[in-house]
Amino acid sequence: MNQKFVGKPWLDARIRNILTPLLWTQSVSNAGDYGTWRHNFIQNRLRLGLWIAFTSFLTFTGLEVRNHFFKPDQFNFSWVVTQITVELSLLVCFAFLRSTFGQKYPGLAFLIFSWSVTLSPHIRGTFSGVLEPSILVWPLMFFGQATLMPVHWRLHLISQLGVLVYCAGTTAALNLQVKMPAPWLTPAALYLYMFWICFICDLSVYLYERVQRAEFNARQELELAYVELTAEKERSERLLLNVLPESIAVRLKQEHQTIAESFTDVTVLFADIVGFTELSSQISPPELVELLNQIFSAFDHLAEEHGLEKIKTIGDAYMVVAGLPVPRKDHAQAIANMALDMQQALDQFNARTGQSCRIRIGISTGPVVAGVIGIKKFIYDLWGDTVNMASRMESQGIAGCIQVTHSTYDCLKDRYQFKERGIIHVKGKGEMTTYLLTGKK
Structure with a gap:
């Protein structure tokens, strides 16, 4: 031709x-x-x-x-x-x-x-x-x-x-x-x-x-019907991305099997509202839900701004991680900035609403296992000693403070200000030296 x-x-x-x-x-x-x-x-x-x-x-x-x-x-x-x-x-x-x-x-x-x-x-x-x-x-x-x-x-x-x-x-x-x-x-x-x-x-x-x-x-x-189906699919995609990271959602739709990965270096943050139980007995359920929604919505915006992956909320507890599913070198710094901004956002919320809410924040750095389990109402979750330590830092922390482990302190000590809290007894770990993050240098 x-x-x-x-x-x-x-x-x-x-x-x-x-x-x-x-x-x-x-x-x-x-x-x-x-x-x-x-x-x-x-x-x-x-x-x-x-x-x-x-x-x-x-x-x-x-x-x-x-x-x-x-x-x-x-x-x-x-x-x-x-x-x-x-x-x-x-x-x-x-x-x-x-x-x-x-x-x-x-x-x-x-x-x-x-x-x-x-x-x-x-x-x-x-x-x-x-x-x-x-x-x-x-x-x-x-x-x-x-x-x-x-x-x-x-x-x-x-x-x-x-x-x-x-x-x-x-x-x-x-x-x-x-x-x-x-x-x-x-x-x-x-x-x-x-x-x-x-x-x-x-x-x-x-x-x-x-x-x-x-x-x-x-x-x-x-x-x-196709337009409506496309719109419904987009809504489903958005809902799925609200539950799972985008890369995990894509894999879950393609593989249809258990997803589990190991990450050697991430930083996990737990936050908890102090006195939430007492507060819940003082205001009506709709008011309580609205209060939590405002606080956690502000935290969600901060997580998106810092490029972090929100894992879940349990009651009045908020969990976020940096360094997965896409690894990043500045995971500890990103979480530290998030924690400081969370304190500032809560202060602004209190000034705007007249509340006196305070939070405890715990941070730990190290390896974790992340994945999706179950067949119904599945979520992307984390497991490992690093997760347990971040939870202990929060539960045994001080109201209004950010408590971190020694591993996190080693990652951040050159760029952030800390106050040594001293040796405390950590459940399942014994005596440990922890630090309180106070700000940037």
Whole structure:
């Protein structure tokens, strides 16, 4: 194959323009209503019919030209004139259909197209005083219109009646000689023959219109259902991402199996509201939930701002981690900044609402195992000694303070200020030295 012509954009565009009317691929949601869609459909089919008719007449013109040069005895000059007349009228139809008026009234373009093909030979016969009904052109045109251009059954009926009225009217008015195309064909048989052809064509178009409208409505409902399904899927995706990290959510949807990973270096933070139990007995449940929602929503914004992964809330406890599922070198610094900002956010909340809430914060650094377990209401959770130590730092911490383990202190001591709390007894660990984070250097 000549590579020169492969992938030509103009050729691809021309092929698409020609084939588009053959395919019912227009989105009904873009059309809006059936009338608009039907109007566009008719215009596309008219262009297709015009191209086919113009091409077919060109082939017959080419045949007559061949006869002129090679078979002069078969050459018919009057047919060449008729064919060129039809071709010119089809070009006029093309131009009319591209005009603003033609685009607004494509049915008029259809009638001009139909009569230019069916009546041109008979107009020539009218001037010669002989009218010969065409049992070849008429059925071919009427069936072609019904199959390729089913615009509307009433327009098809008008185009058919126009042909019959012209033939009958000119014959009566000009006293033309009627020449039957076949010796066995009588006027009564011709009328009956044309009646059944027109009836079948109009009935086909009518039934096609009903099927087309029903299919349009079905496709419209299908597209609407698809839009709703897409929106529901997006809502489900957002809910899933609120529960799981994005990378874990993708893996869970693809693998459908237990997900567990080990991370050697992360920092975990636990926070707990001091005196929450006493507070819950003093205010109503809706007020309590609203209070927690405001506080934890502020913490969520901070976690997103610092690029941290919120793990869960249990009651009035808040858990967040840095360094997973995507490892990062500054995990300890990110958690330290988060803890300091949490204290500041709670102070602002107290000043705004008149409350006197305080929090204990515990931080620990080290290895963890992270994953998703269970088959219902699953969450992304952490396990390991680092998690236990962060929880102990919080539960055995001081209200309003940030208590960290020695491992976290080693990561942050060069950039942050600490106060040594001293040796405390940690459940399950015994005596340990802990530190209180007070700010940045």
